[in-house]
Amino acid sequence: MFRQTKALLPKLRSLRLHGQQSAWRLKSTSAERALQYRAGQKIHGFTVREVAPVPDLFLTAVKLTHDRTGAQYLHAARDDSNNLFSVLLRTTPMDSTGVPHILEHTVLCGSEKYPCRDPFFKMLNRSLSTFMNAFTASDYTMYPFSTQNGKDFQNLLSVYLDAVFFPCLREQDFCQEGWRLENEEPTDPSSPLVFKGVVFNEMKGVFSDNERVYAQHLQNKLYPDHTYSVVSGGEPLVIPDLTWEQLKQFHATHYHPSNARFFTYGDLPLEQHLQQIEEEALSRFQRIEPNTEVPPQPHWSSPREDHVTCSPDALAPDPARQNSLCVSYLLGDITDTFEGFTVSLLSELMISGPNSPFYKALIEPKIGSDFSSVVGYDGSTKEASFSIGLQGMAEEDTERVKQIISQTMDHIIQNGFEEERIEALLHKIEIQMKHQSTNFGLSLASYIASAWNHDGDPVQLLQISGSVAKFKQALVDNPRFLQDKVKHYFKENTHRLTLSMSPDEAYLEKQAKAEEEKLQRKIQALSDSDRKEIHEKGLELLAAQSETQDVSCLPALKMSDIEPKINPTTVQMGSAGGVPVQFCEQPTNGLVYFRAMCSLNTLPEDLRLYVPLFCSVITRMGSGDLDYRQQAQQMELRTGGMSVSPQVVPDSTQLDMYEQGVLLFSSCLERNVPHMFQLWSDIFNSPRFEDEERLRVLVMRAAQELANGISYSGHMYAMTRAGRHLTPAGDLQETFGGMEQVKFMKRIAETSDLTQVIRTLPRIKKHLLNPDNMRCAVNTTPQKLSDTATQLESFIQDVAGNRKQRKPVRANILERPLDPLDESGPSRKLICEQNFQPCQMKTFFQMPFPVNFVSEIIRTVPFTHEDYASLSVLARMMTAKYLHGEIREKGGAYGGGARMGGGGLFTFYSYRDPNSVQTLSAFRKGVDWAKSGPFTQQDIDEAKLSIFSAVDAPVAPADKGSGRFLSGTTDEMKQSHRERLFAVSHQNLVDVAERYLSPGQRTCGVSILGPENETIKKDPSWIVK
C-alpha cells in the first residue's frame, strides 16, 4: 500500500482515547506495572531511557534503545487487549522508481524462516489479527499488526520480524510485485510483450485520481531538493528503470535495526516482546551508520509558481470548471511538538467549518466546487506545510483566488479569531481524548510516526493536555499569539508555492503514448535470446504461481483457540413519549451516544433519490433561531458531531425483505445532553431550507466528493451496481449510494435553479422526521442513564408536533418485534416484495481510468439460512486459495476475491485491475475449483479463522448493541451463526458451490468500471454507460 499521510488534526481525530482520570488507578494495571521500570535498567539487550506516565491517555510510555544496534523502541502499556506491534524504517529514496514501495511488497513474499510464497497473505488466514498491513509513506515504511490473542501476537511478530530483516527478495518476487516485461499471454511466445507488476498497476491506479496527482506534484515542488522531490510509491513510467540489484541494495542500507523504530502497545508484557525481538532479529546485527536523515529544505528567497495538467473528469459537477489552485507554505520542523500542535490548531481555525475565514472567503462565493483535498496542515514531512486553495474552479478565476488568499491572511492578522471558536476547538480535543476507539494502538502508531521518524520525541507528542495547557497560556500571555503566527508563517514566508492544475484533453493519450514509447525502447534493446528468456521466465513465474504451496513452516492458531461462545451485549428496551428506546449501559467515559432510526416507508417513491442529499444538508442549513453558521458553532461547542445517513437494512431471514430509513447519530459530553437534544429539536421543528446560496455550496461539495471517490472506491460502485437487480434492497442501495446517485448529484449540481430542490426538502422532512416512524438508542454509563432518558423524553415531547399517521407507500409492510421475546411490543416495519423478480444484468461504465473495477454477484440465501455460514467460509477460502493467485499474482490487480454479504449476495470483485473479461472468467473458474473440492481441512480451518477474526473484532462502547438496534440481529442469532460456522464441513462447501454458484443454478449481476473496452463494446449482452 502507498499512502500520503495528511495533517496532524485528522490524525488526532482518529485518536480515540480511553478512561476517566478518576478511574486511572483502578483501570490501568498494565500502565501501573510499567511504571516500575527505571531509566538505565537493562532488559534483553535493551536499555530503558525514560519511563513516563501519560494519564490523559491512561498509559505508561517506556522508551528504550537497543545497545548493540541503536534501534529505538517505544512501548505504551495500557489496559487494552487489542495489542499492537509496528516496526518503522526510515526510507528516503532519491529517485521515483518506487524502490521503497516495491520493497515493502517484496519483503512480504517470503523470508529465511518462512520461505513459502507470500507468508503475509497466508497469515491473514492463520491468525486472529484485528489488523495486518504495511504502508509506504514519503519517508518511512511501516509494518503494523494488532491482535487480541497473546499466542497470535508471538506468531505474527515472528513472521513480521523475519520478513522485514531476513526476506528472500527473490528475483521472481521482484518481477511479480514490482515490474516485468512479459508476453501478454504468458503461454504464447508470439503474443506482444507488455509491462506487468502489482506495484506498476497499483500506481497507475493511484494516479488515475486527479487529487492524488495534484498532491504528489505539490509535495515534489515545494521540497525540490531532497527525498520529497521524488515519488516514493513509484512513478509508473520510472518504475521499469528499477533493477533487482538496486532493490536488494536499498534493503541492505535501509532495513537495518540501526535505522528502525519499534513500537508496541497494549496489555501484554514488554519483556516478552523485547526478548523475542532480540532473539529472532536484533542479535544478528551490528550497528551501522544508516545516513538516512533528511536535511532541512533550503528556504527560497522569493515565492514560486508552477503549473501541471491532469485528465478531464467526466463526472465533474461543472465540466467548464476543472482547475485547481493552491498556495502552499513551508512551515517549521515537525519535531518541535508544541509548534506543530499550535500550527495544526491554527490551520483548523483558518479552514474548518462555515465560520472559518477561508470557508467564508473561498467556499461561499462558489468560485470552486470545494477546497482542494490537500488543504490544511500537513505534518507528514520533516518540515510541515500548510496549503490553501480550491478545486473545481474556472481558469479565469486564478488571479481572483490568489488575491482572496492573500487578503484573507491580512484579514486574519488584523482581526484574529473569535474566542468562541477557539473554545469550540478545545472542546473538540476534549471529546477526542474521551471517545474510545477499537484501534487505539494503530492510531497512536501513526500519530507518532512522522515526528519520531525524524528523531522527535514521541512521548512528548502523547502529552496532549500539556500542549493544550501551554496553548491556553500562550493566548493569555499574548492576545495576538495566533495572529503573529499567521504573519510569520504565511504573510512573511517567501518559501511558498502557487501551483495550478488544469485538465488536458489529451492527457490520457499522452500518458499511454509515453508508456508505449518506454515499452518499445525496452523491447528494441532485446536480443532474440533475451526474448526467449523473457518467455521462459514468464512461464516459470506462472508455474510458481500455480504451484500448491507447502505452508507448514508458518505458525497458526487452531480452531480450539477460538471461543465457542459470543460475548453477549445486554440491552434494555424502554420508551420515551411513546417512541421505543434501546438503552445500552457502557463505560463510555463521560460521553453520551444517541441514535435514531426514522423509517422511509411513507415517502413517495419519486423522492427516494433525494434522500442522500437531504441527509447531507439537514444538519448544515441552520434551524430554529440559528442560521447555519450559528448552528455549526453550537454543534462544535456542544457535541462531538451530528449526522444523518440513509440506511438500507436487508432482512436477516428473507431476501426480498428490507427496512429503509435514515439514521440520526450524535454524541456529546454528559453535561451537554440538553443542548444536544435542543439542536435536534430545532432540526425537527424548524429546519431552514430556503437559503439557496447555502444549498448550492453544499450540493457542489457533495457532488465533488462523490466524483473524486470513484477512482478510489470503484469496486464499491461496481458491486453496488452488480447487486442492483438481484434483491429489492440491492436496488435501493444503488439509488442511495451507487453510480445512479453519483449521476443524479452531478445533475443537481449542474442545475442553475435549485428552487425545485428547495421545495422538495421540506416534503421529505415531513415523512422522515416523524416520531411516529422512529425508534431510538442510547449508549452511556449506568450513572447517566436515567437522566438521559428524561432528556430524551422531553425531546420527544418537543417534537410531538411532527407526529402524523401516514400511509406507507407500499402495501406490503411486515412488522418484526424489536424485542424477539415480546411479540406484542414495538416493532420494525419492513418492506416485503414477494413478487420481486431478480434478473441478470451486465453493466459497463466507461471511465477515464487506466484500470478496471470488476464485480459479479450471485443471489444466494439470507443470514439465518443454514447455508449462509458455508457460503461465508467458501468465499474466504476461494479468496485465499484461488482468486488471490489468479487476480493479483497472475493478473496483476491490486486486489480481488469473494465475500458473502448480509443481504444474501455472494460477491466477486477486483480492485485496480488491468484485466476485465479475463477476471470474470477467473471468477467462474473459481467456482469450478470450489466444486471440485481440492482443499484440505487445514484450508477450511484457515478460512474459518479469518472469519472469526472479523466476527470477534473489538466493538467500541459507542457501537455496542448498534447491530441489534439497526437490523434486529440478536445475540441468539449470532450464537447460532457461530455454531454453524464451526460446523461447516468439506462436503458443505462443495455442496453450496454446486447448489448456488454453478451456472444454471444462479441469478447473477455483473458490472465493470473501467477504460474503453473493445470486447465489451462488441458484446450485445452488455449495457454500456
Ligand SMILES: [Zn+2]
Ligand atoms: Zn502497494
